[in-house]
Amino acid sequence: MERTESRLPNREIGQSNGIVYRDGAVEERPRTFKGEPIIRVEALTKEYRMGSNVVRALRGVDLEVQAGEFAAVMGPSGSGKSTFMNLVGCLDRPNGGQYWLDGLLVSSLDRDELAAIRNRKIGFIFQGFNLLARASALGNVMLPMLYAGLNARDRRERGLQALEAVGLADRAQHKPSELSGGQQQRVAIARSLVNDPAIILADEPTGNLDSRTSVEVMAVLQGLNDQGITIILVTHEADIASYCGRNVTFKDGKVVRDTLLPQPRRAAEVLLTMPVIGEAEEVVA
Numbered sequence: 001m002e003r004t005e006s007r008l009p010n011r012e013i014g015q016s017n018g019i020v021y022r023d024g025a026v027e028e029r030p031r032t033f034k035g036e037p038i039i040r041v042e043a044l045t046k047e048y049r050m051g052s053n054v055v056r057a058l059r060g061v062d063l064e065v066q067a068g069e070f071a072a073v074m075g076p077s078g079s080g081k082s083t084f085m086n087l088v089g090c091l092d093r094p095n096g097g098q099y100w101l102d103g104l105l106v107s108s109l110d111r112d113e114l115a116a117i118r119n120r121k122i123g124f125i126f127q128g129f130n131l132l133a134r135a136s137a138l139g140n141v142m143l144p145m146l147y148a149g150l151n152a153r154d155r156r157e158r159g160l161q162a163l164e165a166v167g168l169a170d171r172a173q174h175k176p177s178e179l180s181g182g183q184q185q186r187v188a189i190a191r192s193l194v195n196d197p198a199i200i201l202a203d204e205p206t207g208n209l210d211s212r213t214s215v216e217v218m219a220v221l222q223g224l225n226d227q228g229i230t231i232i233l234v235t236h237e238a239d240i241a242s243y244c245g246r247n248v249t250f251k252d253g254k255v256v257r258d259t260l261l262p263q264p265r266r267a268a269e270v271l272l273t274m275p276v277i278g279e280a281e282e283v284v285a
């Protein structure tokens, strides 16, 4: 199944012009990668206190993500993936270690400052879509712009553009219940895009979707990554991770493996080889 070659990179802090593998080979980074990592964490720790019990969810994570990368975060349940995403997404603060987002040391900011950075730089996509049931697709997509200081007409226009970017311009007035799972996730992707984020964080975005719909979502995300958006995506499925140029594996709150896939699979090409279930049903009926 695995069509990509994978080798373990030997990443060192400060090493930015090319990736040196443990076997000594050097791979130049694609031209879109800037020298400065967009995300850099050092010795990141996070503990949750439950009464007298302390859960050490992250036990010292060091990681750099370059602008333009598409990284999958993998690992067993409870290994700290979502905790890591919450910290990277400025939704929560670490107990220890440091985090630079686009060169800015954010691990020392307070909650209001974190919220401001989050709204400007980061879009989120979740497994359960997290759409408002009573709002239309367009209404959902417009929500993150409420605090962006735009007037209603501009919000509407941008919302429609975002829906168009995910191929859903013709579903703008549909409620989530009137959309398929894949369409709902595309509305959520459109919502993550409206504030023009540099980074999209997706926590198991295909976890509730069937295999073809999952690949459709990966095709949308690969298209956004092609336009330069950095994406970090949590997944339990090796198949989904094979669409990402880098696979980072967590275990017990630490990164235990970091693999580059120089030629990740292209979802748009794989889709051509997959049956369309809706069409098959029509033929039967």
Ligand SMILES: Nc1ncnc2c1ncn2[C@@H]1O[C@H](COP(=O)(O)OP(=O)(O)OP(=O)(O)O)[C@@H](O)[C@H]1O
Binding pocket: 048, 049, 050, 055, 056, 057, 075, 076, 077, 078, 079, 080, 081, 082, 083, 084
């Ligand atoms: N809010 C919380 N309060 C207390 N403990 C928590 C909290 N969130 C996570 N944990 C604990 O921290 C550890 C890491 O959890 P996390 O949600 O990051 O795992 P995960 O890798 O995302 O797992 P999954 O694949 O099941 O989503 C787990 O032991 C979990 O029980």
Ligand SMILES: [Mg+2]
Binding pocket: 081, 082, 083, 203
């Ligand atoms: Mg999780």
